[in-house]
Structure formats: structure tokens, C-alpha cells
Amino acid sequence: MTNEMKANIGVVAADSLRSMGLVAILEETAGVVAYPLKLDDVCSAPDLDLVLLDLQEPLDGILHTITHIRRERPSLKPVVMGDPLTPDQIQSVIGVGAKGFLLRSAGVSEISMAIEIILDGSIWAPRKVLARLVEAGTAGAESLAPPVQHESIEEMITGREREVLHLLMNGRSNREIAAAMGIEQATVKAHLGRMLRKTRAKNRVELTLRAMEQKEQDDE
Structure with missing residues (x-):
């Protein structure tokens, strides 16, 4: 928020x-x-x-x-x-x-x-x-194009966006991410919006789940 x-x-x-x-x-x-x-x-x-x-x-x-x-x-x-x-x-x-x-x-x-x-x-x-x-297809608000599966999320995003994503995966809220990174909440939302567009995830929930699944696959 x-x-x-x-x-x-x-x-x-x-x-x-x-x-x-x-x-x-x-x-x-x-x-x-x-x-x-x-x-x-x-x-x-x-x-x-x-x-x-x-x-x-x-x-x-x-x-x-x-x-x-x-x-x-x-x-x-x-x-x-x-x-x-x-x-x-x-x-x-x-x-x-x-x-x-x-x-x-x-x-x-x-x-x-x-x-x-x-x-x-x-x-x-x-x-x-x-x-x-x-x-x-019921866990989010807006409807975007189907997710792209052939490229990992880590490869699609910038280093700064990756920091935001890792904090999301650790269960942090926008406010906590902003405090941890020393940025404004509006900047966090901007990073998140760009990641959603790049990955074609419907919302932060789908983005986080996909990132966590990919990490688990990479760790196996």
C-alpha cells in the first residue's frame, strides 16, 4: 500500500x-x-x-x-x-x-x-x-498475458529488481522492503510493476511463487 x-x-x-x-x-x-x-x-x-x-x-x-x-x-x-x-x-x-x-x-x-x-x-x-x-487464475487483481516459462525470472530482471524480489521471497511487505533498501515505497512498487510486466506475472503473489519454485528447482 x-x-x-x-x-x-x-x-x-x-x-x-x-x-x-x-x-x-x-x-x-x-x-x-x-x-x-x-x-x-x-x-x-x-x-x-x-x-x-x-x-x-x-x-x-x-x-x-x-x-x-x-x-x-x-x-x-x-x-x-x-x-x-x-x-x-x-x-x-x-x-x-x-x-x-x-x-x-x-x-x-x-x-x-x-x-x-x-x-x-x-x-x-x-x-x-x-x-x-x-x-x-484467481489469485490476483489484473489480468495480463500468460507467463513466459522458457527464461528464468532472475535472467529477466535487473540487479536492483532482484534485490526487491529476494525480499519479497522472504515475506517482506512493501514498507519493509523500502526500509531495508533505503528507498521509498513508491520506488518499491515501481520495481515490482516492471518485474510484473517483464515476467508477465499477474500479481506479486504469482511472481513470488514462480520465483520460489524456480529457486527450488535450481537448488535440486
């Missing part, structure tokens, strides 16, 4: 202390305004960009909740926090319209990074699930 972007995030959690903690974590991200919400008020809350749902209910209940939110507010980005699910179950949650899935035990850095990536238009989920979504 760039410094100029603003985002209003609602937090739904059964426990008020947990809700306050999640709000505090989210507001550490530049441009984010977070506040607690009741589930019944999600669809009527004004100017809401994303809702973080800390749901303590069975899978069927989660799917029903996401389906209802997406039907009533198609532009809203729901993100689910919950107990461990199988890859198939997480894929079902994403399939009905959630933009991300986080374990309830997720740490501060993971939550912040996930929210930033989702606000940038990608999806957050375990790597195995993301790989399936990329293969199905």
Missing part, C-alpha cells in the same frame, strides 16, 4: 480485548484507520474497505458469512482469521469471496503484511493454496 492510500478497516471479534489488540496492530500500517465492528453492522458500515473477521465458528458458518457480505457489499474485502483449516477448506473460503485467510495465532508482522498485500489487490493464504489459485 502506498503512502498516499487510505483504508478503513473494520474488526469483528467475539472478545473485546482481542478486537482492541487487532485494531492496534492494523493501525500501525500507514494510512489505515481501524475500528471494532459487530458482525451485523458490517454490511451497513460506511466507507469500509476491508473487514477482518475473527470467526469462531464451523466452516459452513464462515462460508455463509462471507457469501452474505460479498452479496451485500461486493467491493468490500473480507479477511478471515480462524483455527487451522485444510488447504481444500481454505480454498473454499477464498472461493466464496474472502480475500485472505490467517490463523488466529498469526503474529503482528504476518497480520500487517497480509493486510498490506490484500489492500494492494492480491490474496493472502498458505503457499500451497496460493499455488492452486495461481494455477486457476
Whole structure:
């Protein structure tokens, strides 16, 4: 998320202390305004960009909740926090319209990074699930040409872009990459945009997964 972007995030959690903690974590991200919400008020809350749902209910209940939110507010980005699910179950949650899935035990850095990536238009989920979504063409925002497979990503990009890519592969957010490289977040996004065009990856998720797969192949 760039410094100029603003985002209003609602937090739904059964426990008020947990809700306050999640709000505090989210507001550490530049441009984010977070506040607690009741589930019944999600669809009527004004100017809401994303809702973080800390749901303590069975899978069927989660799917029903996401389906209802997406039907009533198609532009809203729901993100689910919950107990461990199988890859198939997480894929079902994403399939009905959630933009991300986080374990309830997720740490501060993971939550912040996930929210930033989702606000940038990608999806957050375990790597195995993301790989399936990329293969199905559903893990990103914009649609570009099919990926080029005959040339490695490392060969397509410049040294500076390679630094950005390696930090992406280490799970860093745009803000963390900018701090590590001593550059602005806008510059990070510019590097990322050029890499997406060169590699014809649909989004940062696909770019990162492809780069990691190629690295694993090279290491074998």
C-alpha cells in the first residue's frame, strides 16, 4: 500500500480485548484507520474497505458469512482469521469471496503484511493454496498475458529488481522492503510493476511463487 492510500478497516471479534489488540496492530500500517465492528453492522458500515473477521465458528458458518457480505457489499474485502483449516477448506473460503485467510495465532508482522498485500489487490493464504489459485487464475487483481516459462525470472530482471524480489521471497511487505533498501515505497512498487510486466506475472503473489519454485528447482 502506498503512502498516499487510505483504508478503513473494520474488526469483528467475539472478545473485546482481542478486537482492541487487532485494531492496534492494523493501525500501525500507514494510512489505515481501524475500528471494532459487530458482525451485523458490517454490511451497513460506511466507507469500509476491508473487514477482518475473527470467526469462531464451523466452516459452513464462515462460508455463509462471507457469501452474505460479498452479496451485500461486493467491493468490500473480507479477511478471515480462524483455527487451522485444510488447504481444500481454505480454498473454499477464498472461493466464496474472502480475500485472505490467517490463523488466529498469526503474529503482528504476518497480520500487517497480509493486510498490506490484500489492500494492494492480491490474496493472502498458505503457499500451497496460493499455488492452486495461481494455477486457476484467481489469485490476483489484473489480468495480463500468460507467463513466459522458457527464461528464468532472475535472467529477466535487473540487479536492483532482484534485490526487491529476494525480499519479497522472504515475506517482506512493501514498507519493509523500502526500509531495508533505503528507498521509498513508491520506488518499491515501481520495481515490482516492471518485474510484473517483464515476467508477465499477474500479481506479486504469482511472481513470488514462480520465483520460489524456480529457486527450488535450481537448488535440486
